[in-house]
Amino acid sequence: MAEILRGKAVVAALKEKMISDVEALKAKGIIPTLAIVRVGERGDDIAYEKGATTRCKGVGVEVKNFILPEDADQNDLLQVIDQINNDKKIHGCLLFRPLPKHIDDDTVRRALNPEKDVDGITDISMAGVYSGSDVGYPPCTPTACMEILEFYGIDVKGKNVVVVGRSLVVGKPAAMMLIKKHATVTVCHTRTVDMPSICRNADIIIASAGKASVIDESYLSPGQIVIDVGINVDDEGNMTGDVDFNAAEQIVAGITPVPGGVGTVTTSVLVKHVIEVAKKQ
């Protein structure tokens, strides 16, 4: 039976460190603050906002909410971003996307000051994660994968890691972060031929296929570590990952559960980034 790599323990370890960091900052008169910008009332966004807010409060990070109506003008949103850019008391900004269709995503995300881009959406953050330099921040989800691997003592150096998915939110940044940590990285996607055999040869699989339970026993082999990034909701309203957990548990050495795995750690990474910005101040 596989070791279950729960996010909870990772979150607890991160929290302890963050609390002491925030205390040190507050002693210097700095209150780390996250701006959350939401356009409209999408359920997913509101749920994430609640989770992030709880996580912030839990370590003493302040949250400022900027909520615009679904039909808000692009300029209204740009004005909010501008206000955040110029407010020295705000350290990081989480902007929910996709934005409504009448708003140009590129224009808005490029308007954000990269130094406050704690969720890795600006070009500068992308260049940073791509080049492996210390500019901006990588997106929170792949960073959560790295935090889990690190917490459970799984060294990726020289390991064969297969990343399933090539999105800008998970697959590509995960690949870049893994290469930086000296993993040999293979990026698979919908056009990959014989993905099961490629995955079977991996030491570590990062599963972000975006399809429920698509990674089944044919993709897996003994000794592997599987990080399941998928969040899917089945017909009965249950949350499931991209990996067939029951099958995987019988085969691999370690696997993150869904829920309770990567998703749990993601908001902690967001808060950690906010604190890092505040520390640079």
Added chain:
Amino acid sequence: MAEILRGKAVVAALKEKMISDVEALKAKGIIPTLAIVRVGERGDDIAYEKGATTRCKGVGVEVKNFILPEDADQNDLLQVIDQINNDKKIHGCLLFRPLPKHIDDDTVRRALNPEKDVDGITDISMAGVYSGSDVGYPPCTPTACMEILEFYGIDVKGKNVVVVGRSLVVGKPAAMMLIKKHATVTVCHTRTVDMPSICRNADIIIASAGKASVIDESYLSPGQIVIDVGINVDDEGNMTGDVDFNAAEQIVAGITPVPGGVGTVTTSVLVKHVIEVAKKQ
């Protein structure tokens, strides 16, 4: 015996297209122009400059040279970059790097207008190649690899491509461009364990290890295509690639020679980028 994938034929095809593009631009009063910025008198730079200049003239693209002494001040160089940024008659800029140690590379490359960044050195170009969007330009060498594959009718879609090397000049951008073209891409590097067996399983190998003839018969298998990006000079002054060409020629289906392969196409890509900028004007 492998098919020899010579750069010359690729260059000829690109040249034909470029000549007609330049004619069309000149009819509109636009003369595509490349600025070449060199600090110091390094032999490699001067050789590349000569090659690029010849390639430009051959299709009717103008070249403006900006040559600074080795001990030039950083501000002098920034002033040159600023002049290039503001000159509407200059469409692209090639800046030789590495710069002398007293000049900060990040400051200088970030000063260049990304729209004129035909050699892919700015953060915006990096974000563009990483995200697969149409911002800036990818570096010329990996683009030359893609041009060769395309010219010889080698479709990368669904193919297993191994990129040896993770540099920002070749390995990473090559990986990103290949992923965009739907290849399944594995990035290997110095920390990779058992690189020969990983390479043997590839359909296509992009070799940019930076070490002469390191890719020998143990890395190769029948039917493969090998793109050799290496440029090494042996004790007798002969230029060799990163692949043991004589061994490879007996095994694989197709291979680029060194010299006469990727390097030959690189300057054509540079000129092509200049023309593309001019076309956007």
